Each structure stands twice: as C-alpha cells, then as structure tokens.
Amino acid sequence: MIKFYIPDGHLEEKTLELFERAGFNITITERGYNPRIDDLEVVLKRLRPQDFPFALAIEKGDLAITGSDIVQEFRLKYPERAGKIEELLDLGFGKTNLCVAVSEDIMPDVNNIKDLKKFAKDREVIVATEYPNIAKDYLKKKGIKAIIRKPAGKTEAWLTPPVPEADIIIETTETGRTLRENRCRIIDNVLEATARLICNKESLKDKEKEKKIREIVMLFEGVLKGKGKVNVYMNVVDPKNLDPVLGVIRDYVEKPTISDLKDGGHDIFIVIDERDLKYILPELKRKGASSIAISDTRMII
Numbered sequence: 001m002i003k004f005y006i007p008d009g010h011l012e013e014k015t016l017e018l019f020e021r022a023g024f025n026i027t028i029t030e031r032g033y034n035p036r037i038d039d040l041e042v043v044l045k046r047l048r049p050q051d052f053p054f055a056l057a058i059e060k061g062d063l064a065i066t067g068s069d070i071v072q073e074f075r076l077k078y079p080e081r082a083g084k085i086e087e088l089l090d091l092g093f094g095k096t097n098l099c100v101a102v103s104e105d106i107m108p109d110v111n112n113i114k115d116l117k118k119f120a121k122d123r124e125v126i127v128a129t130e131y132p133n134i135a136k137d138y139l140k141k142k143g144i145k146a147i148i149r150k151p152a153g154k155t156e157a158w159l160t161p162p163v164p165e166a167d168i169i170i171e172t173t174e175t176g177r178t179l180r181e182n183r184c185r186i187i188d189n190v191l192e193a194t195a196r197l198i199c200n201k202e203s204l205k206d207k208e209k210e211k212k213i214r215e216i217v218m219l220f221e222g223v224l225k226g227k228g229k230v231n232v233y234m235n236v237v238d239p240k241n242l243d244p245v246l247g248v249i250r251d252y253v254e255k256p257t258i259s260d261l262k263d264g265g266h267d268i269f270i271v272i273d274e275r276d277l278k279y280i281l282p283e284l285k286r287k288g289a290s291s292i293a294i295s296d297t298r299m300i301i
Helices: 010-023 049-057 068-077 113-119 133-142 154-159 177-181 203-207 207-226 239-249 274-289
Strands: 004-008 042-047 063-067 084-092 096-103 125-129 146-149 168-173 184-193 193-198 229-236 255-258 266-273 290-296
Touching: 004 010, 004 049, 004 113, 004 207, 010 063, 010 193, 010 207, 049 063, 049 068, 049 084, 049 193, 063 068, 063 113, 068 084, 068 184, 068 193, 084 203, 084 207, 084 229, 096 113, 096 154, 096 229, 113 125, 113 184, 125 133, 125 154, 133 146, 133 184, 133 207, 154 168, 168 177, 168 184, 177 184, 193 203, 203 207, 229 239, 229 274, 266 274, 274 290
Parallel strands: 004 042, 004 063, 125 146, 125 168
Antiparallel strands: 063 193, 084 193, 096 168, 096 184, 229 266, 229 290, 255 266
C-alpha cells in the first residue's frame, strides 16, 4: 500500500487534475483529510504541503506533492534528514516566486537589494517570512544582518504602516497582486518554485512499493508530455494530394502515421502542439486534406 500525501491550498486543484488525467478518480470533501481513490494500492491523505517533506523523512508516508520552495526550506532546516527524501518529478504547475518586498510608504527610496544593503549598513533588518531558513541563507549571502521571525498570520501585514513590525518580508507570490494591493514593492527574487513529486527513499527499497511508485511516475510523466498537445486525424482521399499534405505536416511532425483507406486514399494521424493548429489546419485544407478531426491528448507514454 502506497501512502500518498496530496496538498490543500493553491496546489490542490492542479494536483487533482493531474490525477484525473493520469486515469485516477478521486472523491474529496471540502474538509476531509482522507480522499478516496479508485486504486486499491494507494491511500491518500490531504494536509498542508509544508508538512510533507518532514512526514516522508520520518517514514510516515511514501509519496507527496509539494512545492520546491518547501523542499528547500526543509533541507536547510533539517540537513540531517535531507537525504531521506528524493525529488522524482518537476510537475511544472503551481509556479510561485519567493521574493523580497518592502513597504512603499515606509521605505520609498528602497527599490532594489543594493538600496536595502545601504539601509542595513549599521543595523539588523527585521524580516517576516514563512521561510526563515531560506531567508537566513539568502540574506547571509547578500551580507545583510537580520532578525528573522515566522509570523503566525499574514506575512504582508507586518509591513502595514504607520509602525510596521518588519523592515522587509520574504514572501511567495503568484502574480504579485496581493503585495501591490498592500502597497508592498518587490525589490528582489529569491527563487522560483514549482510543484514537485517527492518520495521517501526507504520506500524505493521495497520492491512492491518501488514498482507502484515507478508506475505512478510513468503516468504523471505521460500527462506532462501530453500537456498542450492535440491529436489530429485527417483523410487524404485523392492520392495526388498525399505528397502536398505530407509537405505541410513535416514542418511539424517528422514521422506521421499513415494508413490506407478501404476504398482508396489515406488516413493520417499526428500529434502536434495545440498552438500550431491555427497555422497547420488552413494549409492542410488547401492541400487536399478532409474530415480533419481534433481531440485532446491525455497522455504521451
């Protein structure tokens, strides 16, 4: 049995979509911790993704989906346990930036990290962040002395005038909108994060678990390879149109699948980037392709 941690929060929707496209059906309630999955070899648990690297490192589960920023924070906080987890796959979704921000009202002249270093020349900077170990490592490399606090509430609230609790925050953002609405200016980016599939390394030493984990990785990889791709089916009824149609196709696909139709002509199948449809379809039609059909590419394995 594989125990698989799945995240709530901003990674949840894309995680459930990944499972669905990989062929799994998950039943989940708004506040439930144990979603159901139609695979007897997998049990799911839904928690905050910040807990997953630690849970896997102490062998309480086998797989998890969490952010690469969370993995980095865990590795810095628990270096003695860092080797117990392994990243299997960059899932690509859930992109965020971990950035440094100041209050526009309190620090109107601090526009970049050089300005911050001047401000911090003879003092310790007060920092609010949910990533204290990443922040410590980052600020040390920048030569900035700091007192770092992990707030219990909203990080950006620590910059609210007239007397803010922090000089800077180091916070994740997807679009920067919340920071802008709170009059916070981004002055540097620390790192870019995406969702990762991680595992407990001990699980890979169990033959049955390792087999199931590799199967899941294969399915997820298939979904990622199929992202943004479409299947294109067409007929070329008149044989004289085959070469012109293939001339169009080979600008996009090296080896199309070609089959003979029963009453003459050819059936052609290709997989292309969805963004290329607007270019290839008019040309195919002009060159003699007919009955062109498009369908979603669920996976490529």
